[in-house]
Amino acid sequence: MSKTDSLAAVTPPQPHVGLHSAGQFEAWRERLLAMPAPKPVITEVGKVTEVGGGVAIVTGLARALADELLVFECGVHGIVLDLEPGRLGVILLGPSEFITLGEDVRRTRKVVSVPVGPALLGRVVDAMGHPRDGLGPIEAIAETPIEAEAPGILSRSAIFKPLATGLKAIDAAVPVGLGQRELIIGDRQTGKTSIAIDTILNQARSEVTCVYCAIGQRGDAVSRVIAALKKGDMMVRSIVMSAGDEETPGLAYIAPYSAMAMAEYFSDQGQDVLVIFDDLTHHARSYRELSLLLRRPPGREAFPGDIFYVHARLLERAGQFTQEAGGGSITALPVVETQAENLSAYIPTNLISITDGQIYLSPRLVRRNQFPAVDLGLSVSRVGGKAQSRTLREVAGNLRVTLSQFEELEDFARFGTRLDDTTRARLTRGAAVRTALRQAERDPMPAAEQLAVLIAAMEGLFDALPEEQLSDAISRIRATPRKRFQFIGERISENKELSKEDRDRIIIAARTALSATRSDQTSYTDGGSYGPDA
Known part of the structure; x- marks a missing residue:
């Protein structure tokens, strides 16, 4: 039946004189009685008995479920957290100041869901997925419940x-x-x-x-x-x-x-x-x-x-x-x-x-x-x-041991004990390696550059370098893989180990960079090309 026919079936003929007879009215009445009765809609309404501090106590919703989303008359939403006989403990997702005692509360028969999809990328949202960046509404693909069962063992690798x-x-x-x-x-x-x-x-x-x-x-x-x-x-x-x-x-x-x-x-x-x-x-x-x-x-x-x-x-x-x-x-x-x-x-x-x-x-x-x-x-x-990666694992394998031995010797050396040359060398090496691990904020380093710096530190190239020159030396070494050693990135991406020849090439390049650092520092100290009068 079309929408027009449906309206005609339930709309009585207008009693205009000479247009409709009693038979037409009786036919309309019979069609109306033959139509199925609409199903009654049951709406459960609860009342707020306590509110404050971000929670509310609600009564009258005996059929409410755990984690169900409720809607208060003022528009604030809440989640059922406690189920007790005759009362519900509800956590509020909005200001509790808007809720008054005796206010009506209705069930939604839904759990809390948030929008998902690529449209959320680049956006700032709140916990409900509503935009907070002033860039307009989010055209989400769908909404998904915030609670989900964790994947089982067979779904993991x-x-x-x-x-x-x-x-x-x-x-x-x-x-x-x-x-x-x-x-x-x-x-x-x-x-x-x-x-x-x-x-x-x-x-x-x-x-x-x-x-x-x-x-x-x-x-x-x-x-x-x-x-x-x-x-x-x-x-x-x-x-x-x-x-x-x-x-x-x-x-x-x-x-x-x-x-x-x-x-x-x-x-x-x-x-x-x-x-x-x-x-x-x-x-x-x-x-x-x-x-x-x-x-x-x-x-x-x-x-x-x-x-x-x-x-x-x-x-x-x-x-x-x-x-x-x-x-x-x-x-x-x-x-x-x-x-x-x-x-x-x-x-x-x-x-x-x-x-x-x-x-x-x-x-x-x-x-x-x-x-x-x-x-x-x-x-x-x-x-x-x-x-x-195997490349980084090989170089960093002794890093933790070197630093732990250094920290132990450093605590021992604080007592003023006379140290032999081997212990002094270990202290110098450990201090240089720890300093080489320093890194500025917002400056993440590619794996190839990390590899070059770590190799130089573990080989002792930073041992004789003053701490104030170390930052410049690391910057020069970081630039070396970008300019001359693209193979380092290839080894890392292919998860292959560095050969002895590759390692020697990196050490030679690092020595060259450190020599440039020392020469620049000497030129600056002597008033050369990098001096104040340049």
Whole structure:
């Protein structure tokens, strides 16, 4: 039946004189009675009995489900977190000031979902996927729930491809692989976010898509991250999600799950994705705040008993997946903050046990102006050399041993003990290698340049060089692979070892660069061509 016929069937004839008879009216009445009765629509309506602090207590919705999305009369959304007889504990995804006692609450029969698709690349969004950059609406392909079951063992494959961070200290001694979960841990102001951002910037040399999730960060800090990504031409391949500290704790709680859902879309398309969670300490505190407001029983450090599961079900969704499961990968770099170098605190130990290794940033190295402040003694990658190219693995194999021996001798030498020539040589070599691992922010280094610098350091070419000349010497050595040794990049891309002839050629080129550095320094000191009067 067409729309016109349907309207005619239910619209009675108008009683104009001489146009319609009683028979026509009876025929209309019979058609109306023959039509099926519309199905009744049942709408469940609850009431707000308590509200405040980012949570609300709702009654009257006995059929509501866990994690279901509710809509308050004022337009604010909430998620059912607690199911108790006669009451629901709801975390709010908007300001609680807009909600009044006795306000109506309705079910949506849906869970929290976020938009996914390529249209999100280059955008800044909130935890619900709404744009925050003023560039208009996002034309998403679909919406997907933020909670998803982690892929099983049969959907995963071994981690074998490296994810280059561009940082010598990490790529050489603590390699990260595609699909790995590597924790970045350290005290405040030790450079945790800088390592994460440099890793994203280094993906300009790869095809990895990046998602940066800022949890509880200040607005100016997120703005600096966005500016760095734009300057490094990585914003067009990145998604920035921000759940600031001024927003409701419910948004901070769902933010990492929303970021992971967006990453899973690209992974299902066979792409490699890097996800940064900065940081999960704020996420745990937000969940603790919500749990205490909902009167859940507190445990250690007042965290609820399921805090381990909160992070485990998030990070277990990362991994390297088989071709049957899409063939993509999700690499997770969660950030966690420690206090006074206490690695045995509750949240840090939880995350250390969940992840596949940790990069520990030491305040002691920060005080020595050693950046990045990676403590190789406490940092570990449980994937190890499987996610490292053979070229770099061969050169960096003795790096950790050299530095550990140097630190032990350095502590011993502080007592003023007389040292023999061999011990002094080891101290000099160790100090030069540690200084060679220094690297400026926002300057990720290609693997070929890292290789040349590490070979020069391990061969002792920096031993007799003053520290103030080392930066210029490293710059000259970094330029050497770009100019003369394209074969280094080929060896790395083909995952082949360097031959003795290749290694000798790199050492000769490094000596030449260092000779140029010394001659320039001498010319400047003597008032030569680089002197003040030039």
